[in-house]
Amino acid sequence: MAVNVTANLVRLLAAKDKKILGGQEAVKSILIEVRAQILGELQGVTGDSYTAYHLRQNLDSIEGHLAQFESLAGRELGSLLDATWEGGADLLPEATKGSGLVLGYGHIPTSVLQTLKDYSFHKISNLTADAFGRIRGELSLGILGQKSPQQVMSAIAGSLDSPGVFKSIEERAWVITGTEMGRTFSQATQTGMAQATQSVPDLKKQWWHAGHPKQPRKNHLALHGQVQPVDKPFLLGSLSIMHPRDPKAPASEVIRCGCDHVPYMDVWGRDKLPIFNERGEVIAQRGQRTGLEEPLVGKFEQGQIKPKAGKGT
Ligand SMILES: [Zn+2]
Numbered sequence: 001m002a003v004n005v006t007a008n009l010v011r012l013l014a015a016k017d018k019k020i021l022g023g024q025e026a027v028k029s030i031l032i033e034v035r036a037q038i039l040g041e042l043q044g045v046t047g048d049s050y051t052a053y054h055l056r057q058n059l060d061s062i063e064g065h066l067a068q069f070e071s072l073a074g075r076e077l078g079s080l081l082d083a084t085w086e087g088g089a090d091l092l093p094e095a096t097k098g099s100g101l102v103l104g105y106g107h108i109p110t111s112v113l114q115t116l117k118d119y120s121f122h123k124i125s126n127l128t129a130d131a132f133g134r135i136r137g138e139l140s141l142g143i144l145g146q147k148s149p150q151q152v153m154s155a156i157a158g159s160l161d162s163p164g165v166f167k168s169i170e171e172r173a174w175v176i177t178g179t180e181m182g183r184t185f186s187q188a189t190q191t192g193m194a195q196a197t198q199s200v201p202d203l204k205k206q207w208w209h210a211g212h213p214k215q216p217r218k219n220h221l222a223l224h225g226q227v228q229p230v231d232k233p234f235l236l237g238s239l240s241i242m243h244p245r246d247p248k249a250p251a252s253e254v255i256r257c258g259c260d261h262v263p264y265m266d267v268w269g270r271d272k273l274p275i276f277n278e279r280g281e282v283i284a285q286r287g288q289r290t291g292l293e294e295p296l297v298g299k300f301e302q303g304q305i306k307p308k309a310g311k312g313t
Contacts, residue, residue: 008095009262013208016087017258020181023080027073027177028170034069035166038062038135039157045149050142062135070128074121077177081120084181085113088188092196092203092263104199108191116187119247120180127172134165175256183245183254186261190243193230193263202265205230207244210258220244220259227264234261 041061045054089108096103135156142152158164190205197203209216209224219236226234233240241249244259 003096003099005095005099005263005265005268008097009091012087012091012094013260013262016084016185019080019084019087020178023077023084023181024174024177026076026080027173030069030072030076031166031170031173034065035157037065039153041065042149042153042156050139050145050149050152052143055139055143058139059136063132066128066132070125073173074124077120077124077180078117080177080181081113081117081184084184085110085116085188088185089192091185091189092192095263102199103196108188108195112187112191113184116180116184116247120176123176123180124173127169127176131165131169138165179245179255179257182258183247186243186245187247189261189263190230196263197230200265202267203230204228204264204266205243205261206264207234208260208262210260217253217257219253220257223259 038061041058045058093103138147138152138155141147141155142149147155154164155162156165158167193203193205204227206228207220207223207226209220219239223234223236226236228234233242233246239249239253241253243261244257245254
């Protein structure tokens with residue numbers, strides 16, 4: 001039986017998405033732990049006003065807890081990126097296993113991986129510094145008598161009417177983890193495919209939209225199915241992007257992007273994955289589009305007409 005490369009790609013990308021979700025949960029649970037420690041510190045303040053002594057004591061220990069978050073989350077993200085890099089590098093060989101394609105390369109260079117790890121760590125450091133700045137701001141309001149310890153606490157921990165400092169830190173940590181894991185995967189795929197073109201000159205790449213976000217980027221929907229030579233960027237209007245989450249692309253094209261790019265060869269035959277419109281009717285096959293189809297809506301799987309959570313992909 002012929003190897004179904006497309007089905008393999010779908011399976012491998014689903015496994016990657018699951019790993020990213022697991023990574024996001026792992027970083028979140030580190031943050032939840034640190035949040036609990038910090039709230040424990042703040043709860044130690046009794047009475048209805050702060051003293052300078054309390055403030056100094058709180059700040060010192062909060063700084064320590066946040067430093068611990070920075071180091072644990074940084075280490076976690078580092079090993080997550082190692083694993084995602086491997087997954088991205090394996091995408092082409094795994095998807096084409098048994099197809100007779102001779103790729104002619106072994107390990108791909110990992111110098112880019114180190115840069116990606118440094119960059120991600122830098123983002124986590126920024127996030128931590130920002131969290132400390134905001135918590136210190138709230139505590140200062142407490143010492144100035146503008147907020148009671150209870151109000152300071154809810155501004156940091158969150159309350160029914162305000163999400164609090166930790167909620168936004170948690171959201172940013174979630175986005176950083178997802179974006180950087182996705183970026184690392186795509187960059188490894190790109191590096192591997194570029195090497196493979198030396199032995200498989202007909203190899204191309206294709207953009208796949210994730211197909212399930214609440215608010216899909218119109219640009220990325222329009223890129224869905226576009227095929228390009230591996231060493232050439234995907235093109236749309238003035239947008240030129242080597243792969244999803246390309247570090248050279250503007251941030252507006254990158255944050256929360258869940259798109260993929262995959263190896264593509266004409267000989268693999270016409271791609272049979274259908275694309276559905278909002279009414280569940282097939283309007284196109286995954287593949288080069290003619291431009292005459294009804295605009296895609298970002299919901300490509302039958303039975304999943306209702307948008308899933310998440311946005312901006
Ligand atoms: Zn996207």
